Amino acid sequence: MKAPLQKVLLALSAIGIVTAGAAIAQFAPPGGGRPGGPPAPGPATTPIANFGGPLIGLNAQQRAAFEEGAVEFRTQDTPETGLGPIFNGRSCAECHSGPALGGGSNVTVTRFGRVNESGQFDPLLALGGSLLQRFAINNLALERVPAEANVIAQRKTTPLFGAGLIEAIPDQAILAAAARPQADGISGRAALITDPASGQMRVGRFGWKAQHASLLSFSADAYLNEMGITNRFFPTENAPNGNQAVLARFDRVPGIEDAVDPETGRSDIDAFTDFMRFLAAPPRLVMSASARAGESVFATTGCGGCHTPSLATGNHPVPALSNQVVNLYSDLLLHDMGSLGDGIVQGPAAAREMRTAPLWGVRARAPYLHDGRAPTLDAAIRAHDGEAVIVRNRYLGLTPAARQQLLDFLGTL
Numbered sequence: 001m002k003a004p005l006q007k008v009l010l011a012l013s014a015i016g017i018v019t020a021g022a023a024i025a026q027f028a029p030p031g032g033g034r035p036g037g038p039p040a041p042g043p044a045t046t047p048i049a050n051f052g053g054p055l056i057g058l059n060a061q062q063r064a065a066f067e068e069g070a071v072e073f074r075t076q077d078t079p080e081t082g083l084g085p086i087f088n089g090r091s092c093a094e095c096h097s098g099p100a101l102g103g104g105s106n107v108t109v110t111r112f113g114r115v116n117e118s119g120q121f122d123p124l125l126a127l128g129g130s131l132l133q134r135f136a137i138n139n140l141a142l143e144r145v146p147a148e149a150n151v152i153a154q155r156k157t158t159p160l161f162g163a164g165l166i167e168a169i170p171d172q173a174i175l176a177a178a179a180r181p182q183a184d185g186i187s188g189r190a191a192l193i194t195d196p197a198s199g200q201m202r203v204g205r206f207g208w209k210a211q212h213a214s215l216l217s218f219s220a221d222a223y224l225n226e227m228g229i230t231n232r233f234f235p236t237e238n239a240p241n242g243n244q245a246v247l248a249r250f251d252r253v254p255g256i257e258d259a260v261d262p263e264t265g266r267s268d269i270d271a272f273t274d275f276m277r278f279l280a281a282p283p284r285l286v287m288s289a290s291a292r293a294g295e296s297v298f299a300t301t302g303c304g305g306c307h308t309p310s311l312a313t314g315n316h317p318v319p320a321l322s323n324q325v326v327n328l329y330s331d332l333l334l335h336d337m338g339s340l341g342d343g344i345v346q347g348p349a350a351a352r353e354m355r356t357a358p359l360w361g362v363r364a365r366a367p368y369l370h371d372g373r374a375p376t377l378d379a380a381i382r383a384h385d386g387e388a389v390i391v392r393n394r395y396l397g398l399t400p401a402a403r404q405q406l407l408d409f410l411g412t413l
């Protein structure tokens with residue numbers, strides 16, 4: 001919830017006139033961390049040409065919704081507007097900013113849980129799992145990874161370019177991709193989830209575990225779980241490590257914090273959704289001769305068995321999203337990635353299952369993989385395991401020249 005005055009203050013603080021009043025405390029991870037909370041976002045990142053623009057073909061009203069959504073996406077919340085008591089960031093843009101607004105970043109969040117004696121995964125809900133909130137509006141509310149946890153995973157911020165196009169791919173198209181005959185030991189499956197916003201059974205496609213199907217649901221989830229802002233789909237505040245007494249002491253804003261405008265029925269989560277829905281796909285670079293050869297190597301090596309070059313959107317009320325080819329390089333399915341899996345069971349996704357990472361825009365998001373462990377594209381491919389073993393071994397058997405062509409191709413996406 002943001003009053004107009006708050007927006008003025010935020011605008012002033014962006015140019016350094018007002019300093020944040022609240023003392024923000026931080027969970028200190030083993031690697032140490034920055035005291036005083038996350039760095040305040042500086043001036044807007046310099047966009048690389050064309051990353052972060054709106055879709056082509058939007059009408060004036062949709063274009064305005066994109067711009068207004070971008071403002072909300074950048075707006076920092078404060079304890080007075082509902083931030084926290086525990087949180088991971090103060091604005092969406094704090095994490096989703098590279099190489100332009102709406103992108104990803106090296107910011108990771110921590111997930112934890114416990115595998116018990118019988119091999120069952122317990123997300124430790126009663127202790128605040130599985131997502132850790134790393135910061136708090138007061139030191140006394142800080143979360144820790146509980147001693148009970150024996151699985152701890154980092155997840156890197158994923159970019160949102162072209163998210164509206166991915167959202168507009170019909171469930172049927174993803175189910176068809178799962179049902180098609182698959183070679184090379186690959187057997188992806190669709191992530192069937194209940195969409196919190198619509199209450200419908202849908203095919204998940206967003207997040208490392210394909211945990212959401214719609215941008216409105218992801219916005220509502222992120223607003224609560226990354227920023228601590230309760231909203232109409234997620235009305236219950238997170239208790240620090242599950243402790244209701246601590247929550248009661250530090251939850252300053254009662255009720256639903258992302259207030260719905262009675263006239264429009266809309267709130268901030270709808271504005272975030274507009275911004276992400278109308279974000280253009282990552283722009284591709286012109287291919288060199290080597291990259292063109294690499295496109296064939298990508299196909300013959302079998303990368304396309306999971307990284308499907310394109311899917312198509314269905315009929316959509318927004319013409320710019322209707323019946324479009326989406327060159328995302330993903331089947332949006334969950335695959336058993338063996339040792340590369342992050343160990344967290346989430347929705348229908350098992351511990352070792354991960355969503356095929358869309359490769360569009362991959363040139364702008366090193367380091368790679370869900371936890372950013374791979375500094376180069378080559379290292380990312382070598383870390384593929386599980387269902388990808390046959391294809392990975394084929395990659396390892398390529399001549400150095402063919403491997404370079406493949407990497408040159410990825411460098412144009």
Ligand code: HEC
Pocket residue numbers: 088089090091092093094095096107108109155156157158159160163205206207208209215218219222223226227272276
């Ligand atoms: C602290 C950093 C952080 C903040 C703040 C944050 N996000 Fe994210 N975002 C992430 C991470 C990390 C992921 C990947 C999470 C996962 O899959 O478990 C993600 C994933 C997403 C995705 C899925 C994209 C895809 O297809 O993979 C959407 C949509 C999204 N965020 C929207 C938002 C919105 C809207 C906000 C503001 C309300 C927001 N995020 C705030 C870190 C952040």
Ligand code: HEC
Pocket residue numbers: 186301302303304305306307335337340341342354355356357358359362365367368369370371377380381384387388391392395410
């Ligand atoms: C069995 C399915 C499968 C096959 C085959 C496969 N991948 Fe992947 N790929 C994935 C999944 C799943 C991820 C995300 C894994 C993670 O980070 O945990 C991924 C991630 C990546 C990433 C990192 C993306 C990022 O955002 O960090 C790159 C690059 C990549 N794959 C390239 C390739 C190439 C090139 C090939 C062919 C040699 C290939 N992959 C074959 C499933 C596959």
